[in-house]
Structure formats: structure tokens, C-alpha cells
Amino acid sequence: MRMDRSSSADVSSELLSKASAYTFDTASALGSGSSATHTRTVETTTNYNNDPKLETLVTPINASSATAYSPQQSLLMSKxxxxxxxxxVLSMEAACAILSAGLVAPLISIVDKSIFANASGAQPLAQGIAAGLTSLVRSPLHFLRQPSFLLIWGVYSGTYIAANSIQAICDRLFVPWQIPKFIGSSVANVGLSVLKDLYFTRAFGTGPARPVPMGSYSLYTLRDTMTIFASFNLPSIxxxxxKQHTKLSNGTADTISQLVTPCAIQIASTPLHLYGMDLYNRPQATAVERRVFIRKEYVITTAARMARIFPAFGIGGVANKYLRSKGKTWLEAGQGH
Incomplete structure (x- = not known):
């Protein structure tokens, strides 16, 4: 049976009118609905009223065919x-890392150089720090060209670049960053620090230059791994x-944790540092003599290493986090396109 044009128009008008009454809730398809199931639903303001014509135009979305999205993916899609x-992103992360490292490298290099010179007996710790600060103030250009400064800047630039880049990539892939960041930053820091310590041990040690024993390598590696864990992973814990047990704000809790944990770990890692240096400076010393040496130098060296680590991963960590936050905002605002 044929339908005239007016009847056809009436049917079309009716179907469009009814179809417009249906509201499709796509919010849950973006993950903002039930985060446990991530299923898509269709909500309607009227019933189908068993209208076969309208049912051919509107098909409910089955939960079985829904795509599950993580909350992060949902946020990106919804916005x-x-x-x-x-x-x-990686260029921004590298720039933040280099700036953060450059901010703290002068003080770290002064303390590091003084610790090695003190352990070898070449120069008392306080005298070495005073001489380093004097050089920085009176001859800054000469100071910034010294290998001791450039090596420290390189060590912490490399460490922060590794940490920032790994976290950025993990965030982009929506995967946890804690373990990859710890492994990657540990490899970078330990490798670069061992190379730096080889130079410092020979440059500020006693006697003619000679090979650094494997025991020193191992102790320096364990020392730096502990510091990296306390600097990049322990602060978030x-x-x-x-935040759970106090009324501190998120920002305050983060800052306190970042400043405290890298310094606190030096209480445990300083004996490893002293033992490694003593293996080089006194290769023939007995175990008893090494214990006496560590006990004698422990307090002052721990304090010095805390003073060294505080800017390196305390102040440097806070600065790095701040710069990364600003950098992300700058990129998201379109300035980096």
C-alpha cells in the first residue's frame, strides 16, 4: 500500500519529534559515570511506546559493547x-631538571669537595667549606669553570632528567611511575655519581693516583641507591x-616530606660513604682501624652530607616540582605549540 506525500511527511515529523525526546547520557561513556563498570547507558525522557518506526532510528547501547576508560583517560576525553x-613535554622536563640542578650545584660541589679532602686528611672540613664559599663569591666565573662544579651539575641534571622524563612518559601512558622512576633515576644517579666520585677521590685524596677498589664502587652504589629512594619515592609515602594523621595541606605535607627524607637517610648511608673513601685512602687498614675512623668522622660527615643533600634533593626537589608544574601549565595553555 502506497503512502502519499503528506502522510509520509507526517510520519517523518512524528518520528523526529519522538526522537528528539530521547536524551543520551554519554557522560558514563567517558568514564564519569560508574567508575567501577565504565558502561555506557541511554536515558530517555519518554518511553518507546512500542513504536517500531522509532525503534529503527534509536538503538540502545549495550553494556557489553561499552569501552572502559580510566579516570585519567575520561578526564582528557571529557575536556x-x-x-x-x-x-x-620531554624538552620542558629536561629544562626544568637542568635549571633545578644548576640552582643547587654550587653548594653541593663545595661540600662534596670538602668532605673528600677532610676524609683524606688534606684539609679540615670547615676550612674547605669556607675556602669554597670564598671562591664562589670572589671569583664566580672561575668557580663555575672548575671540574668539581661541572661534574656535580652534570650528575644532578642527569638524575633529574631521568626522573622527570620517566614520570612524564608513565603519566602519558597512564601507568604507575614509582618503580620505573626509582630504577631509572637510580641507574642515572649511581652511574654519574660513581664517575664523579672517582674524580673526587683521586683529586682530593692522599698519595699518588691509583685505581679505586671495587669495594668503594659497591659502597658508593648502595649509598646512592638509598639516597635516590629517599629523594624520589619516599617523599610521596x-x-x-x-595528610592522613595531621591537618597539613597537600602542599605543606609534600614540601616537608621532600625536605626531610633525603636528609634523614644520610644517618644510615654515611658509614657506607666513609668506608668507601677509607678503602681508597688506607688500603692496608684493618677492620678495627676502619671502625675507629668511621666513629670519629661519623657525626661531622653526616651533618655535612645532610647539608649537601638538603639542597640537592630537598631544595632542588621542591624547585624541580615547582618548575614542572609551571611548565605543564605553559604547555597546556598552548604556549609550547
């Missing part, structure tokens, strides 16, 4: 965020506990 390219 229609156009992410900066990975190359630009401590911050969470502080």
Missing part, C-alpha cells in the same frame, strides 16, 4: 584536551601518612 607532543 577534549589536545596534549602537547611528547618531544615538547611520607606525605600521604602526614
Amino acid at each position: 577534549s584536551v589536545e596534549q602537547p607532543s611528547l618531544a615538547k 611520607m606525605s600521604t601518612k602526614l
Whole structure:
């Protein structure tokens, strides 16, 4: 049976009118609905009323065919965020790392040099620090060209670049960053620090230059691994506990944790540092003589290493976090496109 044009128009008008009454809730398809199931639903303001014509136009979305999205993916999709390219993100992360390291490298290099000179008996610790600060103030250009400064800047630039880049990539892939960041930053820091310590041990040690024993390598590696864990992973754990058991704000808890944990770990790692240096400076010393040496130098060296680590991963860590936050905001605002 044929339908005239007016009847066809009436049917079309009716179908469009009914179809417009249906409201499709796509929010849950973006993950903002039930985060446990991430299923998509269709909500309607009227019933189908068993209208076969309308049912051919509107098909409910089955939960079995829904795509599950993580909360992070849902946020990006719901905001229609156009992410900066990975190359630009990694460039920003590297710039933040180098700036943060450059901020704290002068003081670290002074303390590091003084610790090695003190352990070898070449110069008392306080005298070495005073001489280093004097050189920095009176001859800054000469100071910034010294290998001791450039090596320290390189060590912490490399460490922060590794840590920042790994976290940025993990965040982009929506995977946890804690373990990859710890492994990557440990490898970078330990490798670079051992090379730096080889130079410092020979440059500020006693006697003619000679090979550094494997025991010193091993002790320096363990020392630096402990410091990296306390600098990049432990602060988030401590911050969470502080927020759970105190009324501190997120920012305050994060800052306190970042400043405290790298310094606190030096209580345990300083004996490893002293033992490693003593293996080089006194290769024939007995175990008893080494214990006496460590006991004698422990307090002052621990304090000096805390003073060294505080800017390196305390102040440097806070600065790095601040710069990364500003950098992300700058990129997301489109300035980096």
C-alpha cells in the first residue's frame, strides 16, 4: 500500500519529534559515570511506546559493547584536551631538571669537595667549606669553570632528567611511575655519581693516583641507591601518612616530606660513604682501624652530607616540582605549540 506525500511527511515529523525526546547520557561513556563498570547507558525522557518506526532510528547501547576508560583517560576525553607532543613535554622536563640542578650545584660541589679532602686528611672540613664559599663569591666565573662544579651539575641534571622524563612518559601512558622512576633515576644517579666520585677521590685524596677498589664502587652504589629512594619515592609515602594523621595541606605535607627524607637517610648511608673513601685512602687498614675512623668522622660527615643533600634533593626537589608544574601549565595553555 502506497503512502502519499503528506502522510509520509507526517510520519517523518512524528518520528523526529519522538526522537528528539530521547536524551543520551554519554557522560558514563567517558568514564564519569560508574567508575567501577565504565558502561555506557541511554536515558530517555519518554518511553518507546512500542513504536517500531522509532525503534529503527534509536538503538540502545549495550553494556557489553561499552569501552572502559580510566579516570585519567575520561578526564582528557571529557575536556577534549589536545596534549602537547611528547618531544615538547620531554624538552620542558629536561629544562626544568637542568635549571633545578644548576640552582643547587654550587653548594653541593663545595661540600662534596670538602668532605673528600677532610676524609683524606688534606684539609679540615670547615676550612674547605669556607675556602669554597670564598671562591664562589670572589671569583664566580672561575668557580663555575672548575671540574668539581661541572661534574656535580652534570650528575644532578642527569638524575633529574631521568626522573622527570620517566614520570612524564608513565603519566602519558597512564601507568604507575614509582618503580620505573626509582630504577631509572637510580641507574642515572649511581652511574654519574660513581664517575664523579672517582674524580673526587683521586683529586682530593692522599698519595699518588691509583685505581679505586671495587669495594668503594659497591659502597658508593648502595649509598646512592638509598639516597635516590629517599629523594624520589619516599617523599610521596611520607606525605600521604602526614595528610592522613595531621591537618597539613597537600602542599605543606609534600614540601616537608621532600625536605626531610633525603636528609634523614644520610644517618644510615654515611658509614657506607666513609668506608668507601677509607678503602681508597688506607688500603692496608684493618677492620678495627676502619671502625675507629668511621666513629670519629661519623657525626661531622653526616651533618655535612645532610647539608649537601638538603639542597640537592630537598631544595632542588621542591624547585624541580615547582618548575614542572609551571611548565605543564605553559604547555597546556598552548604556549609550547
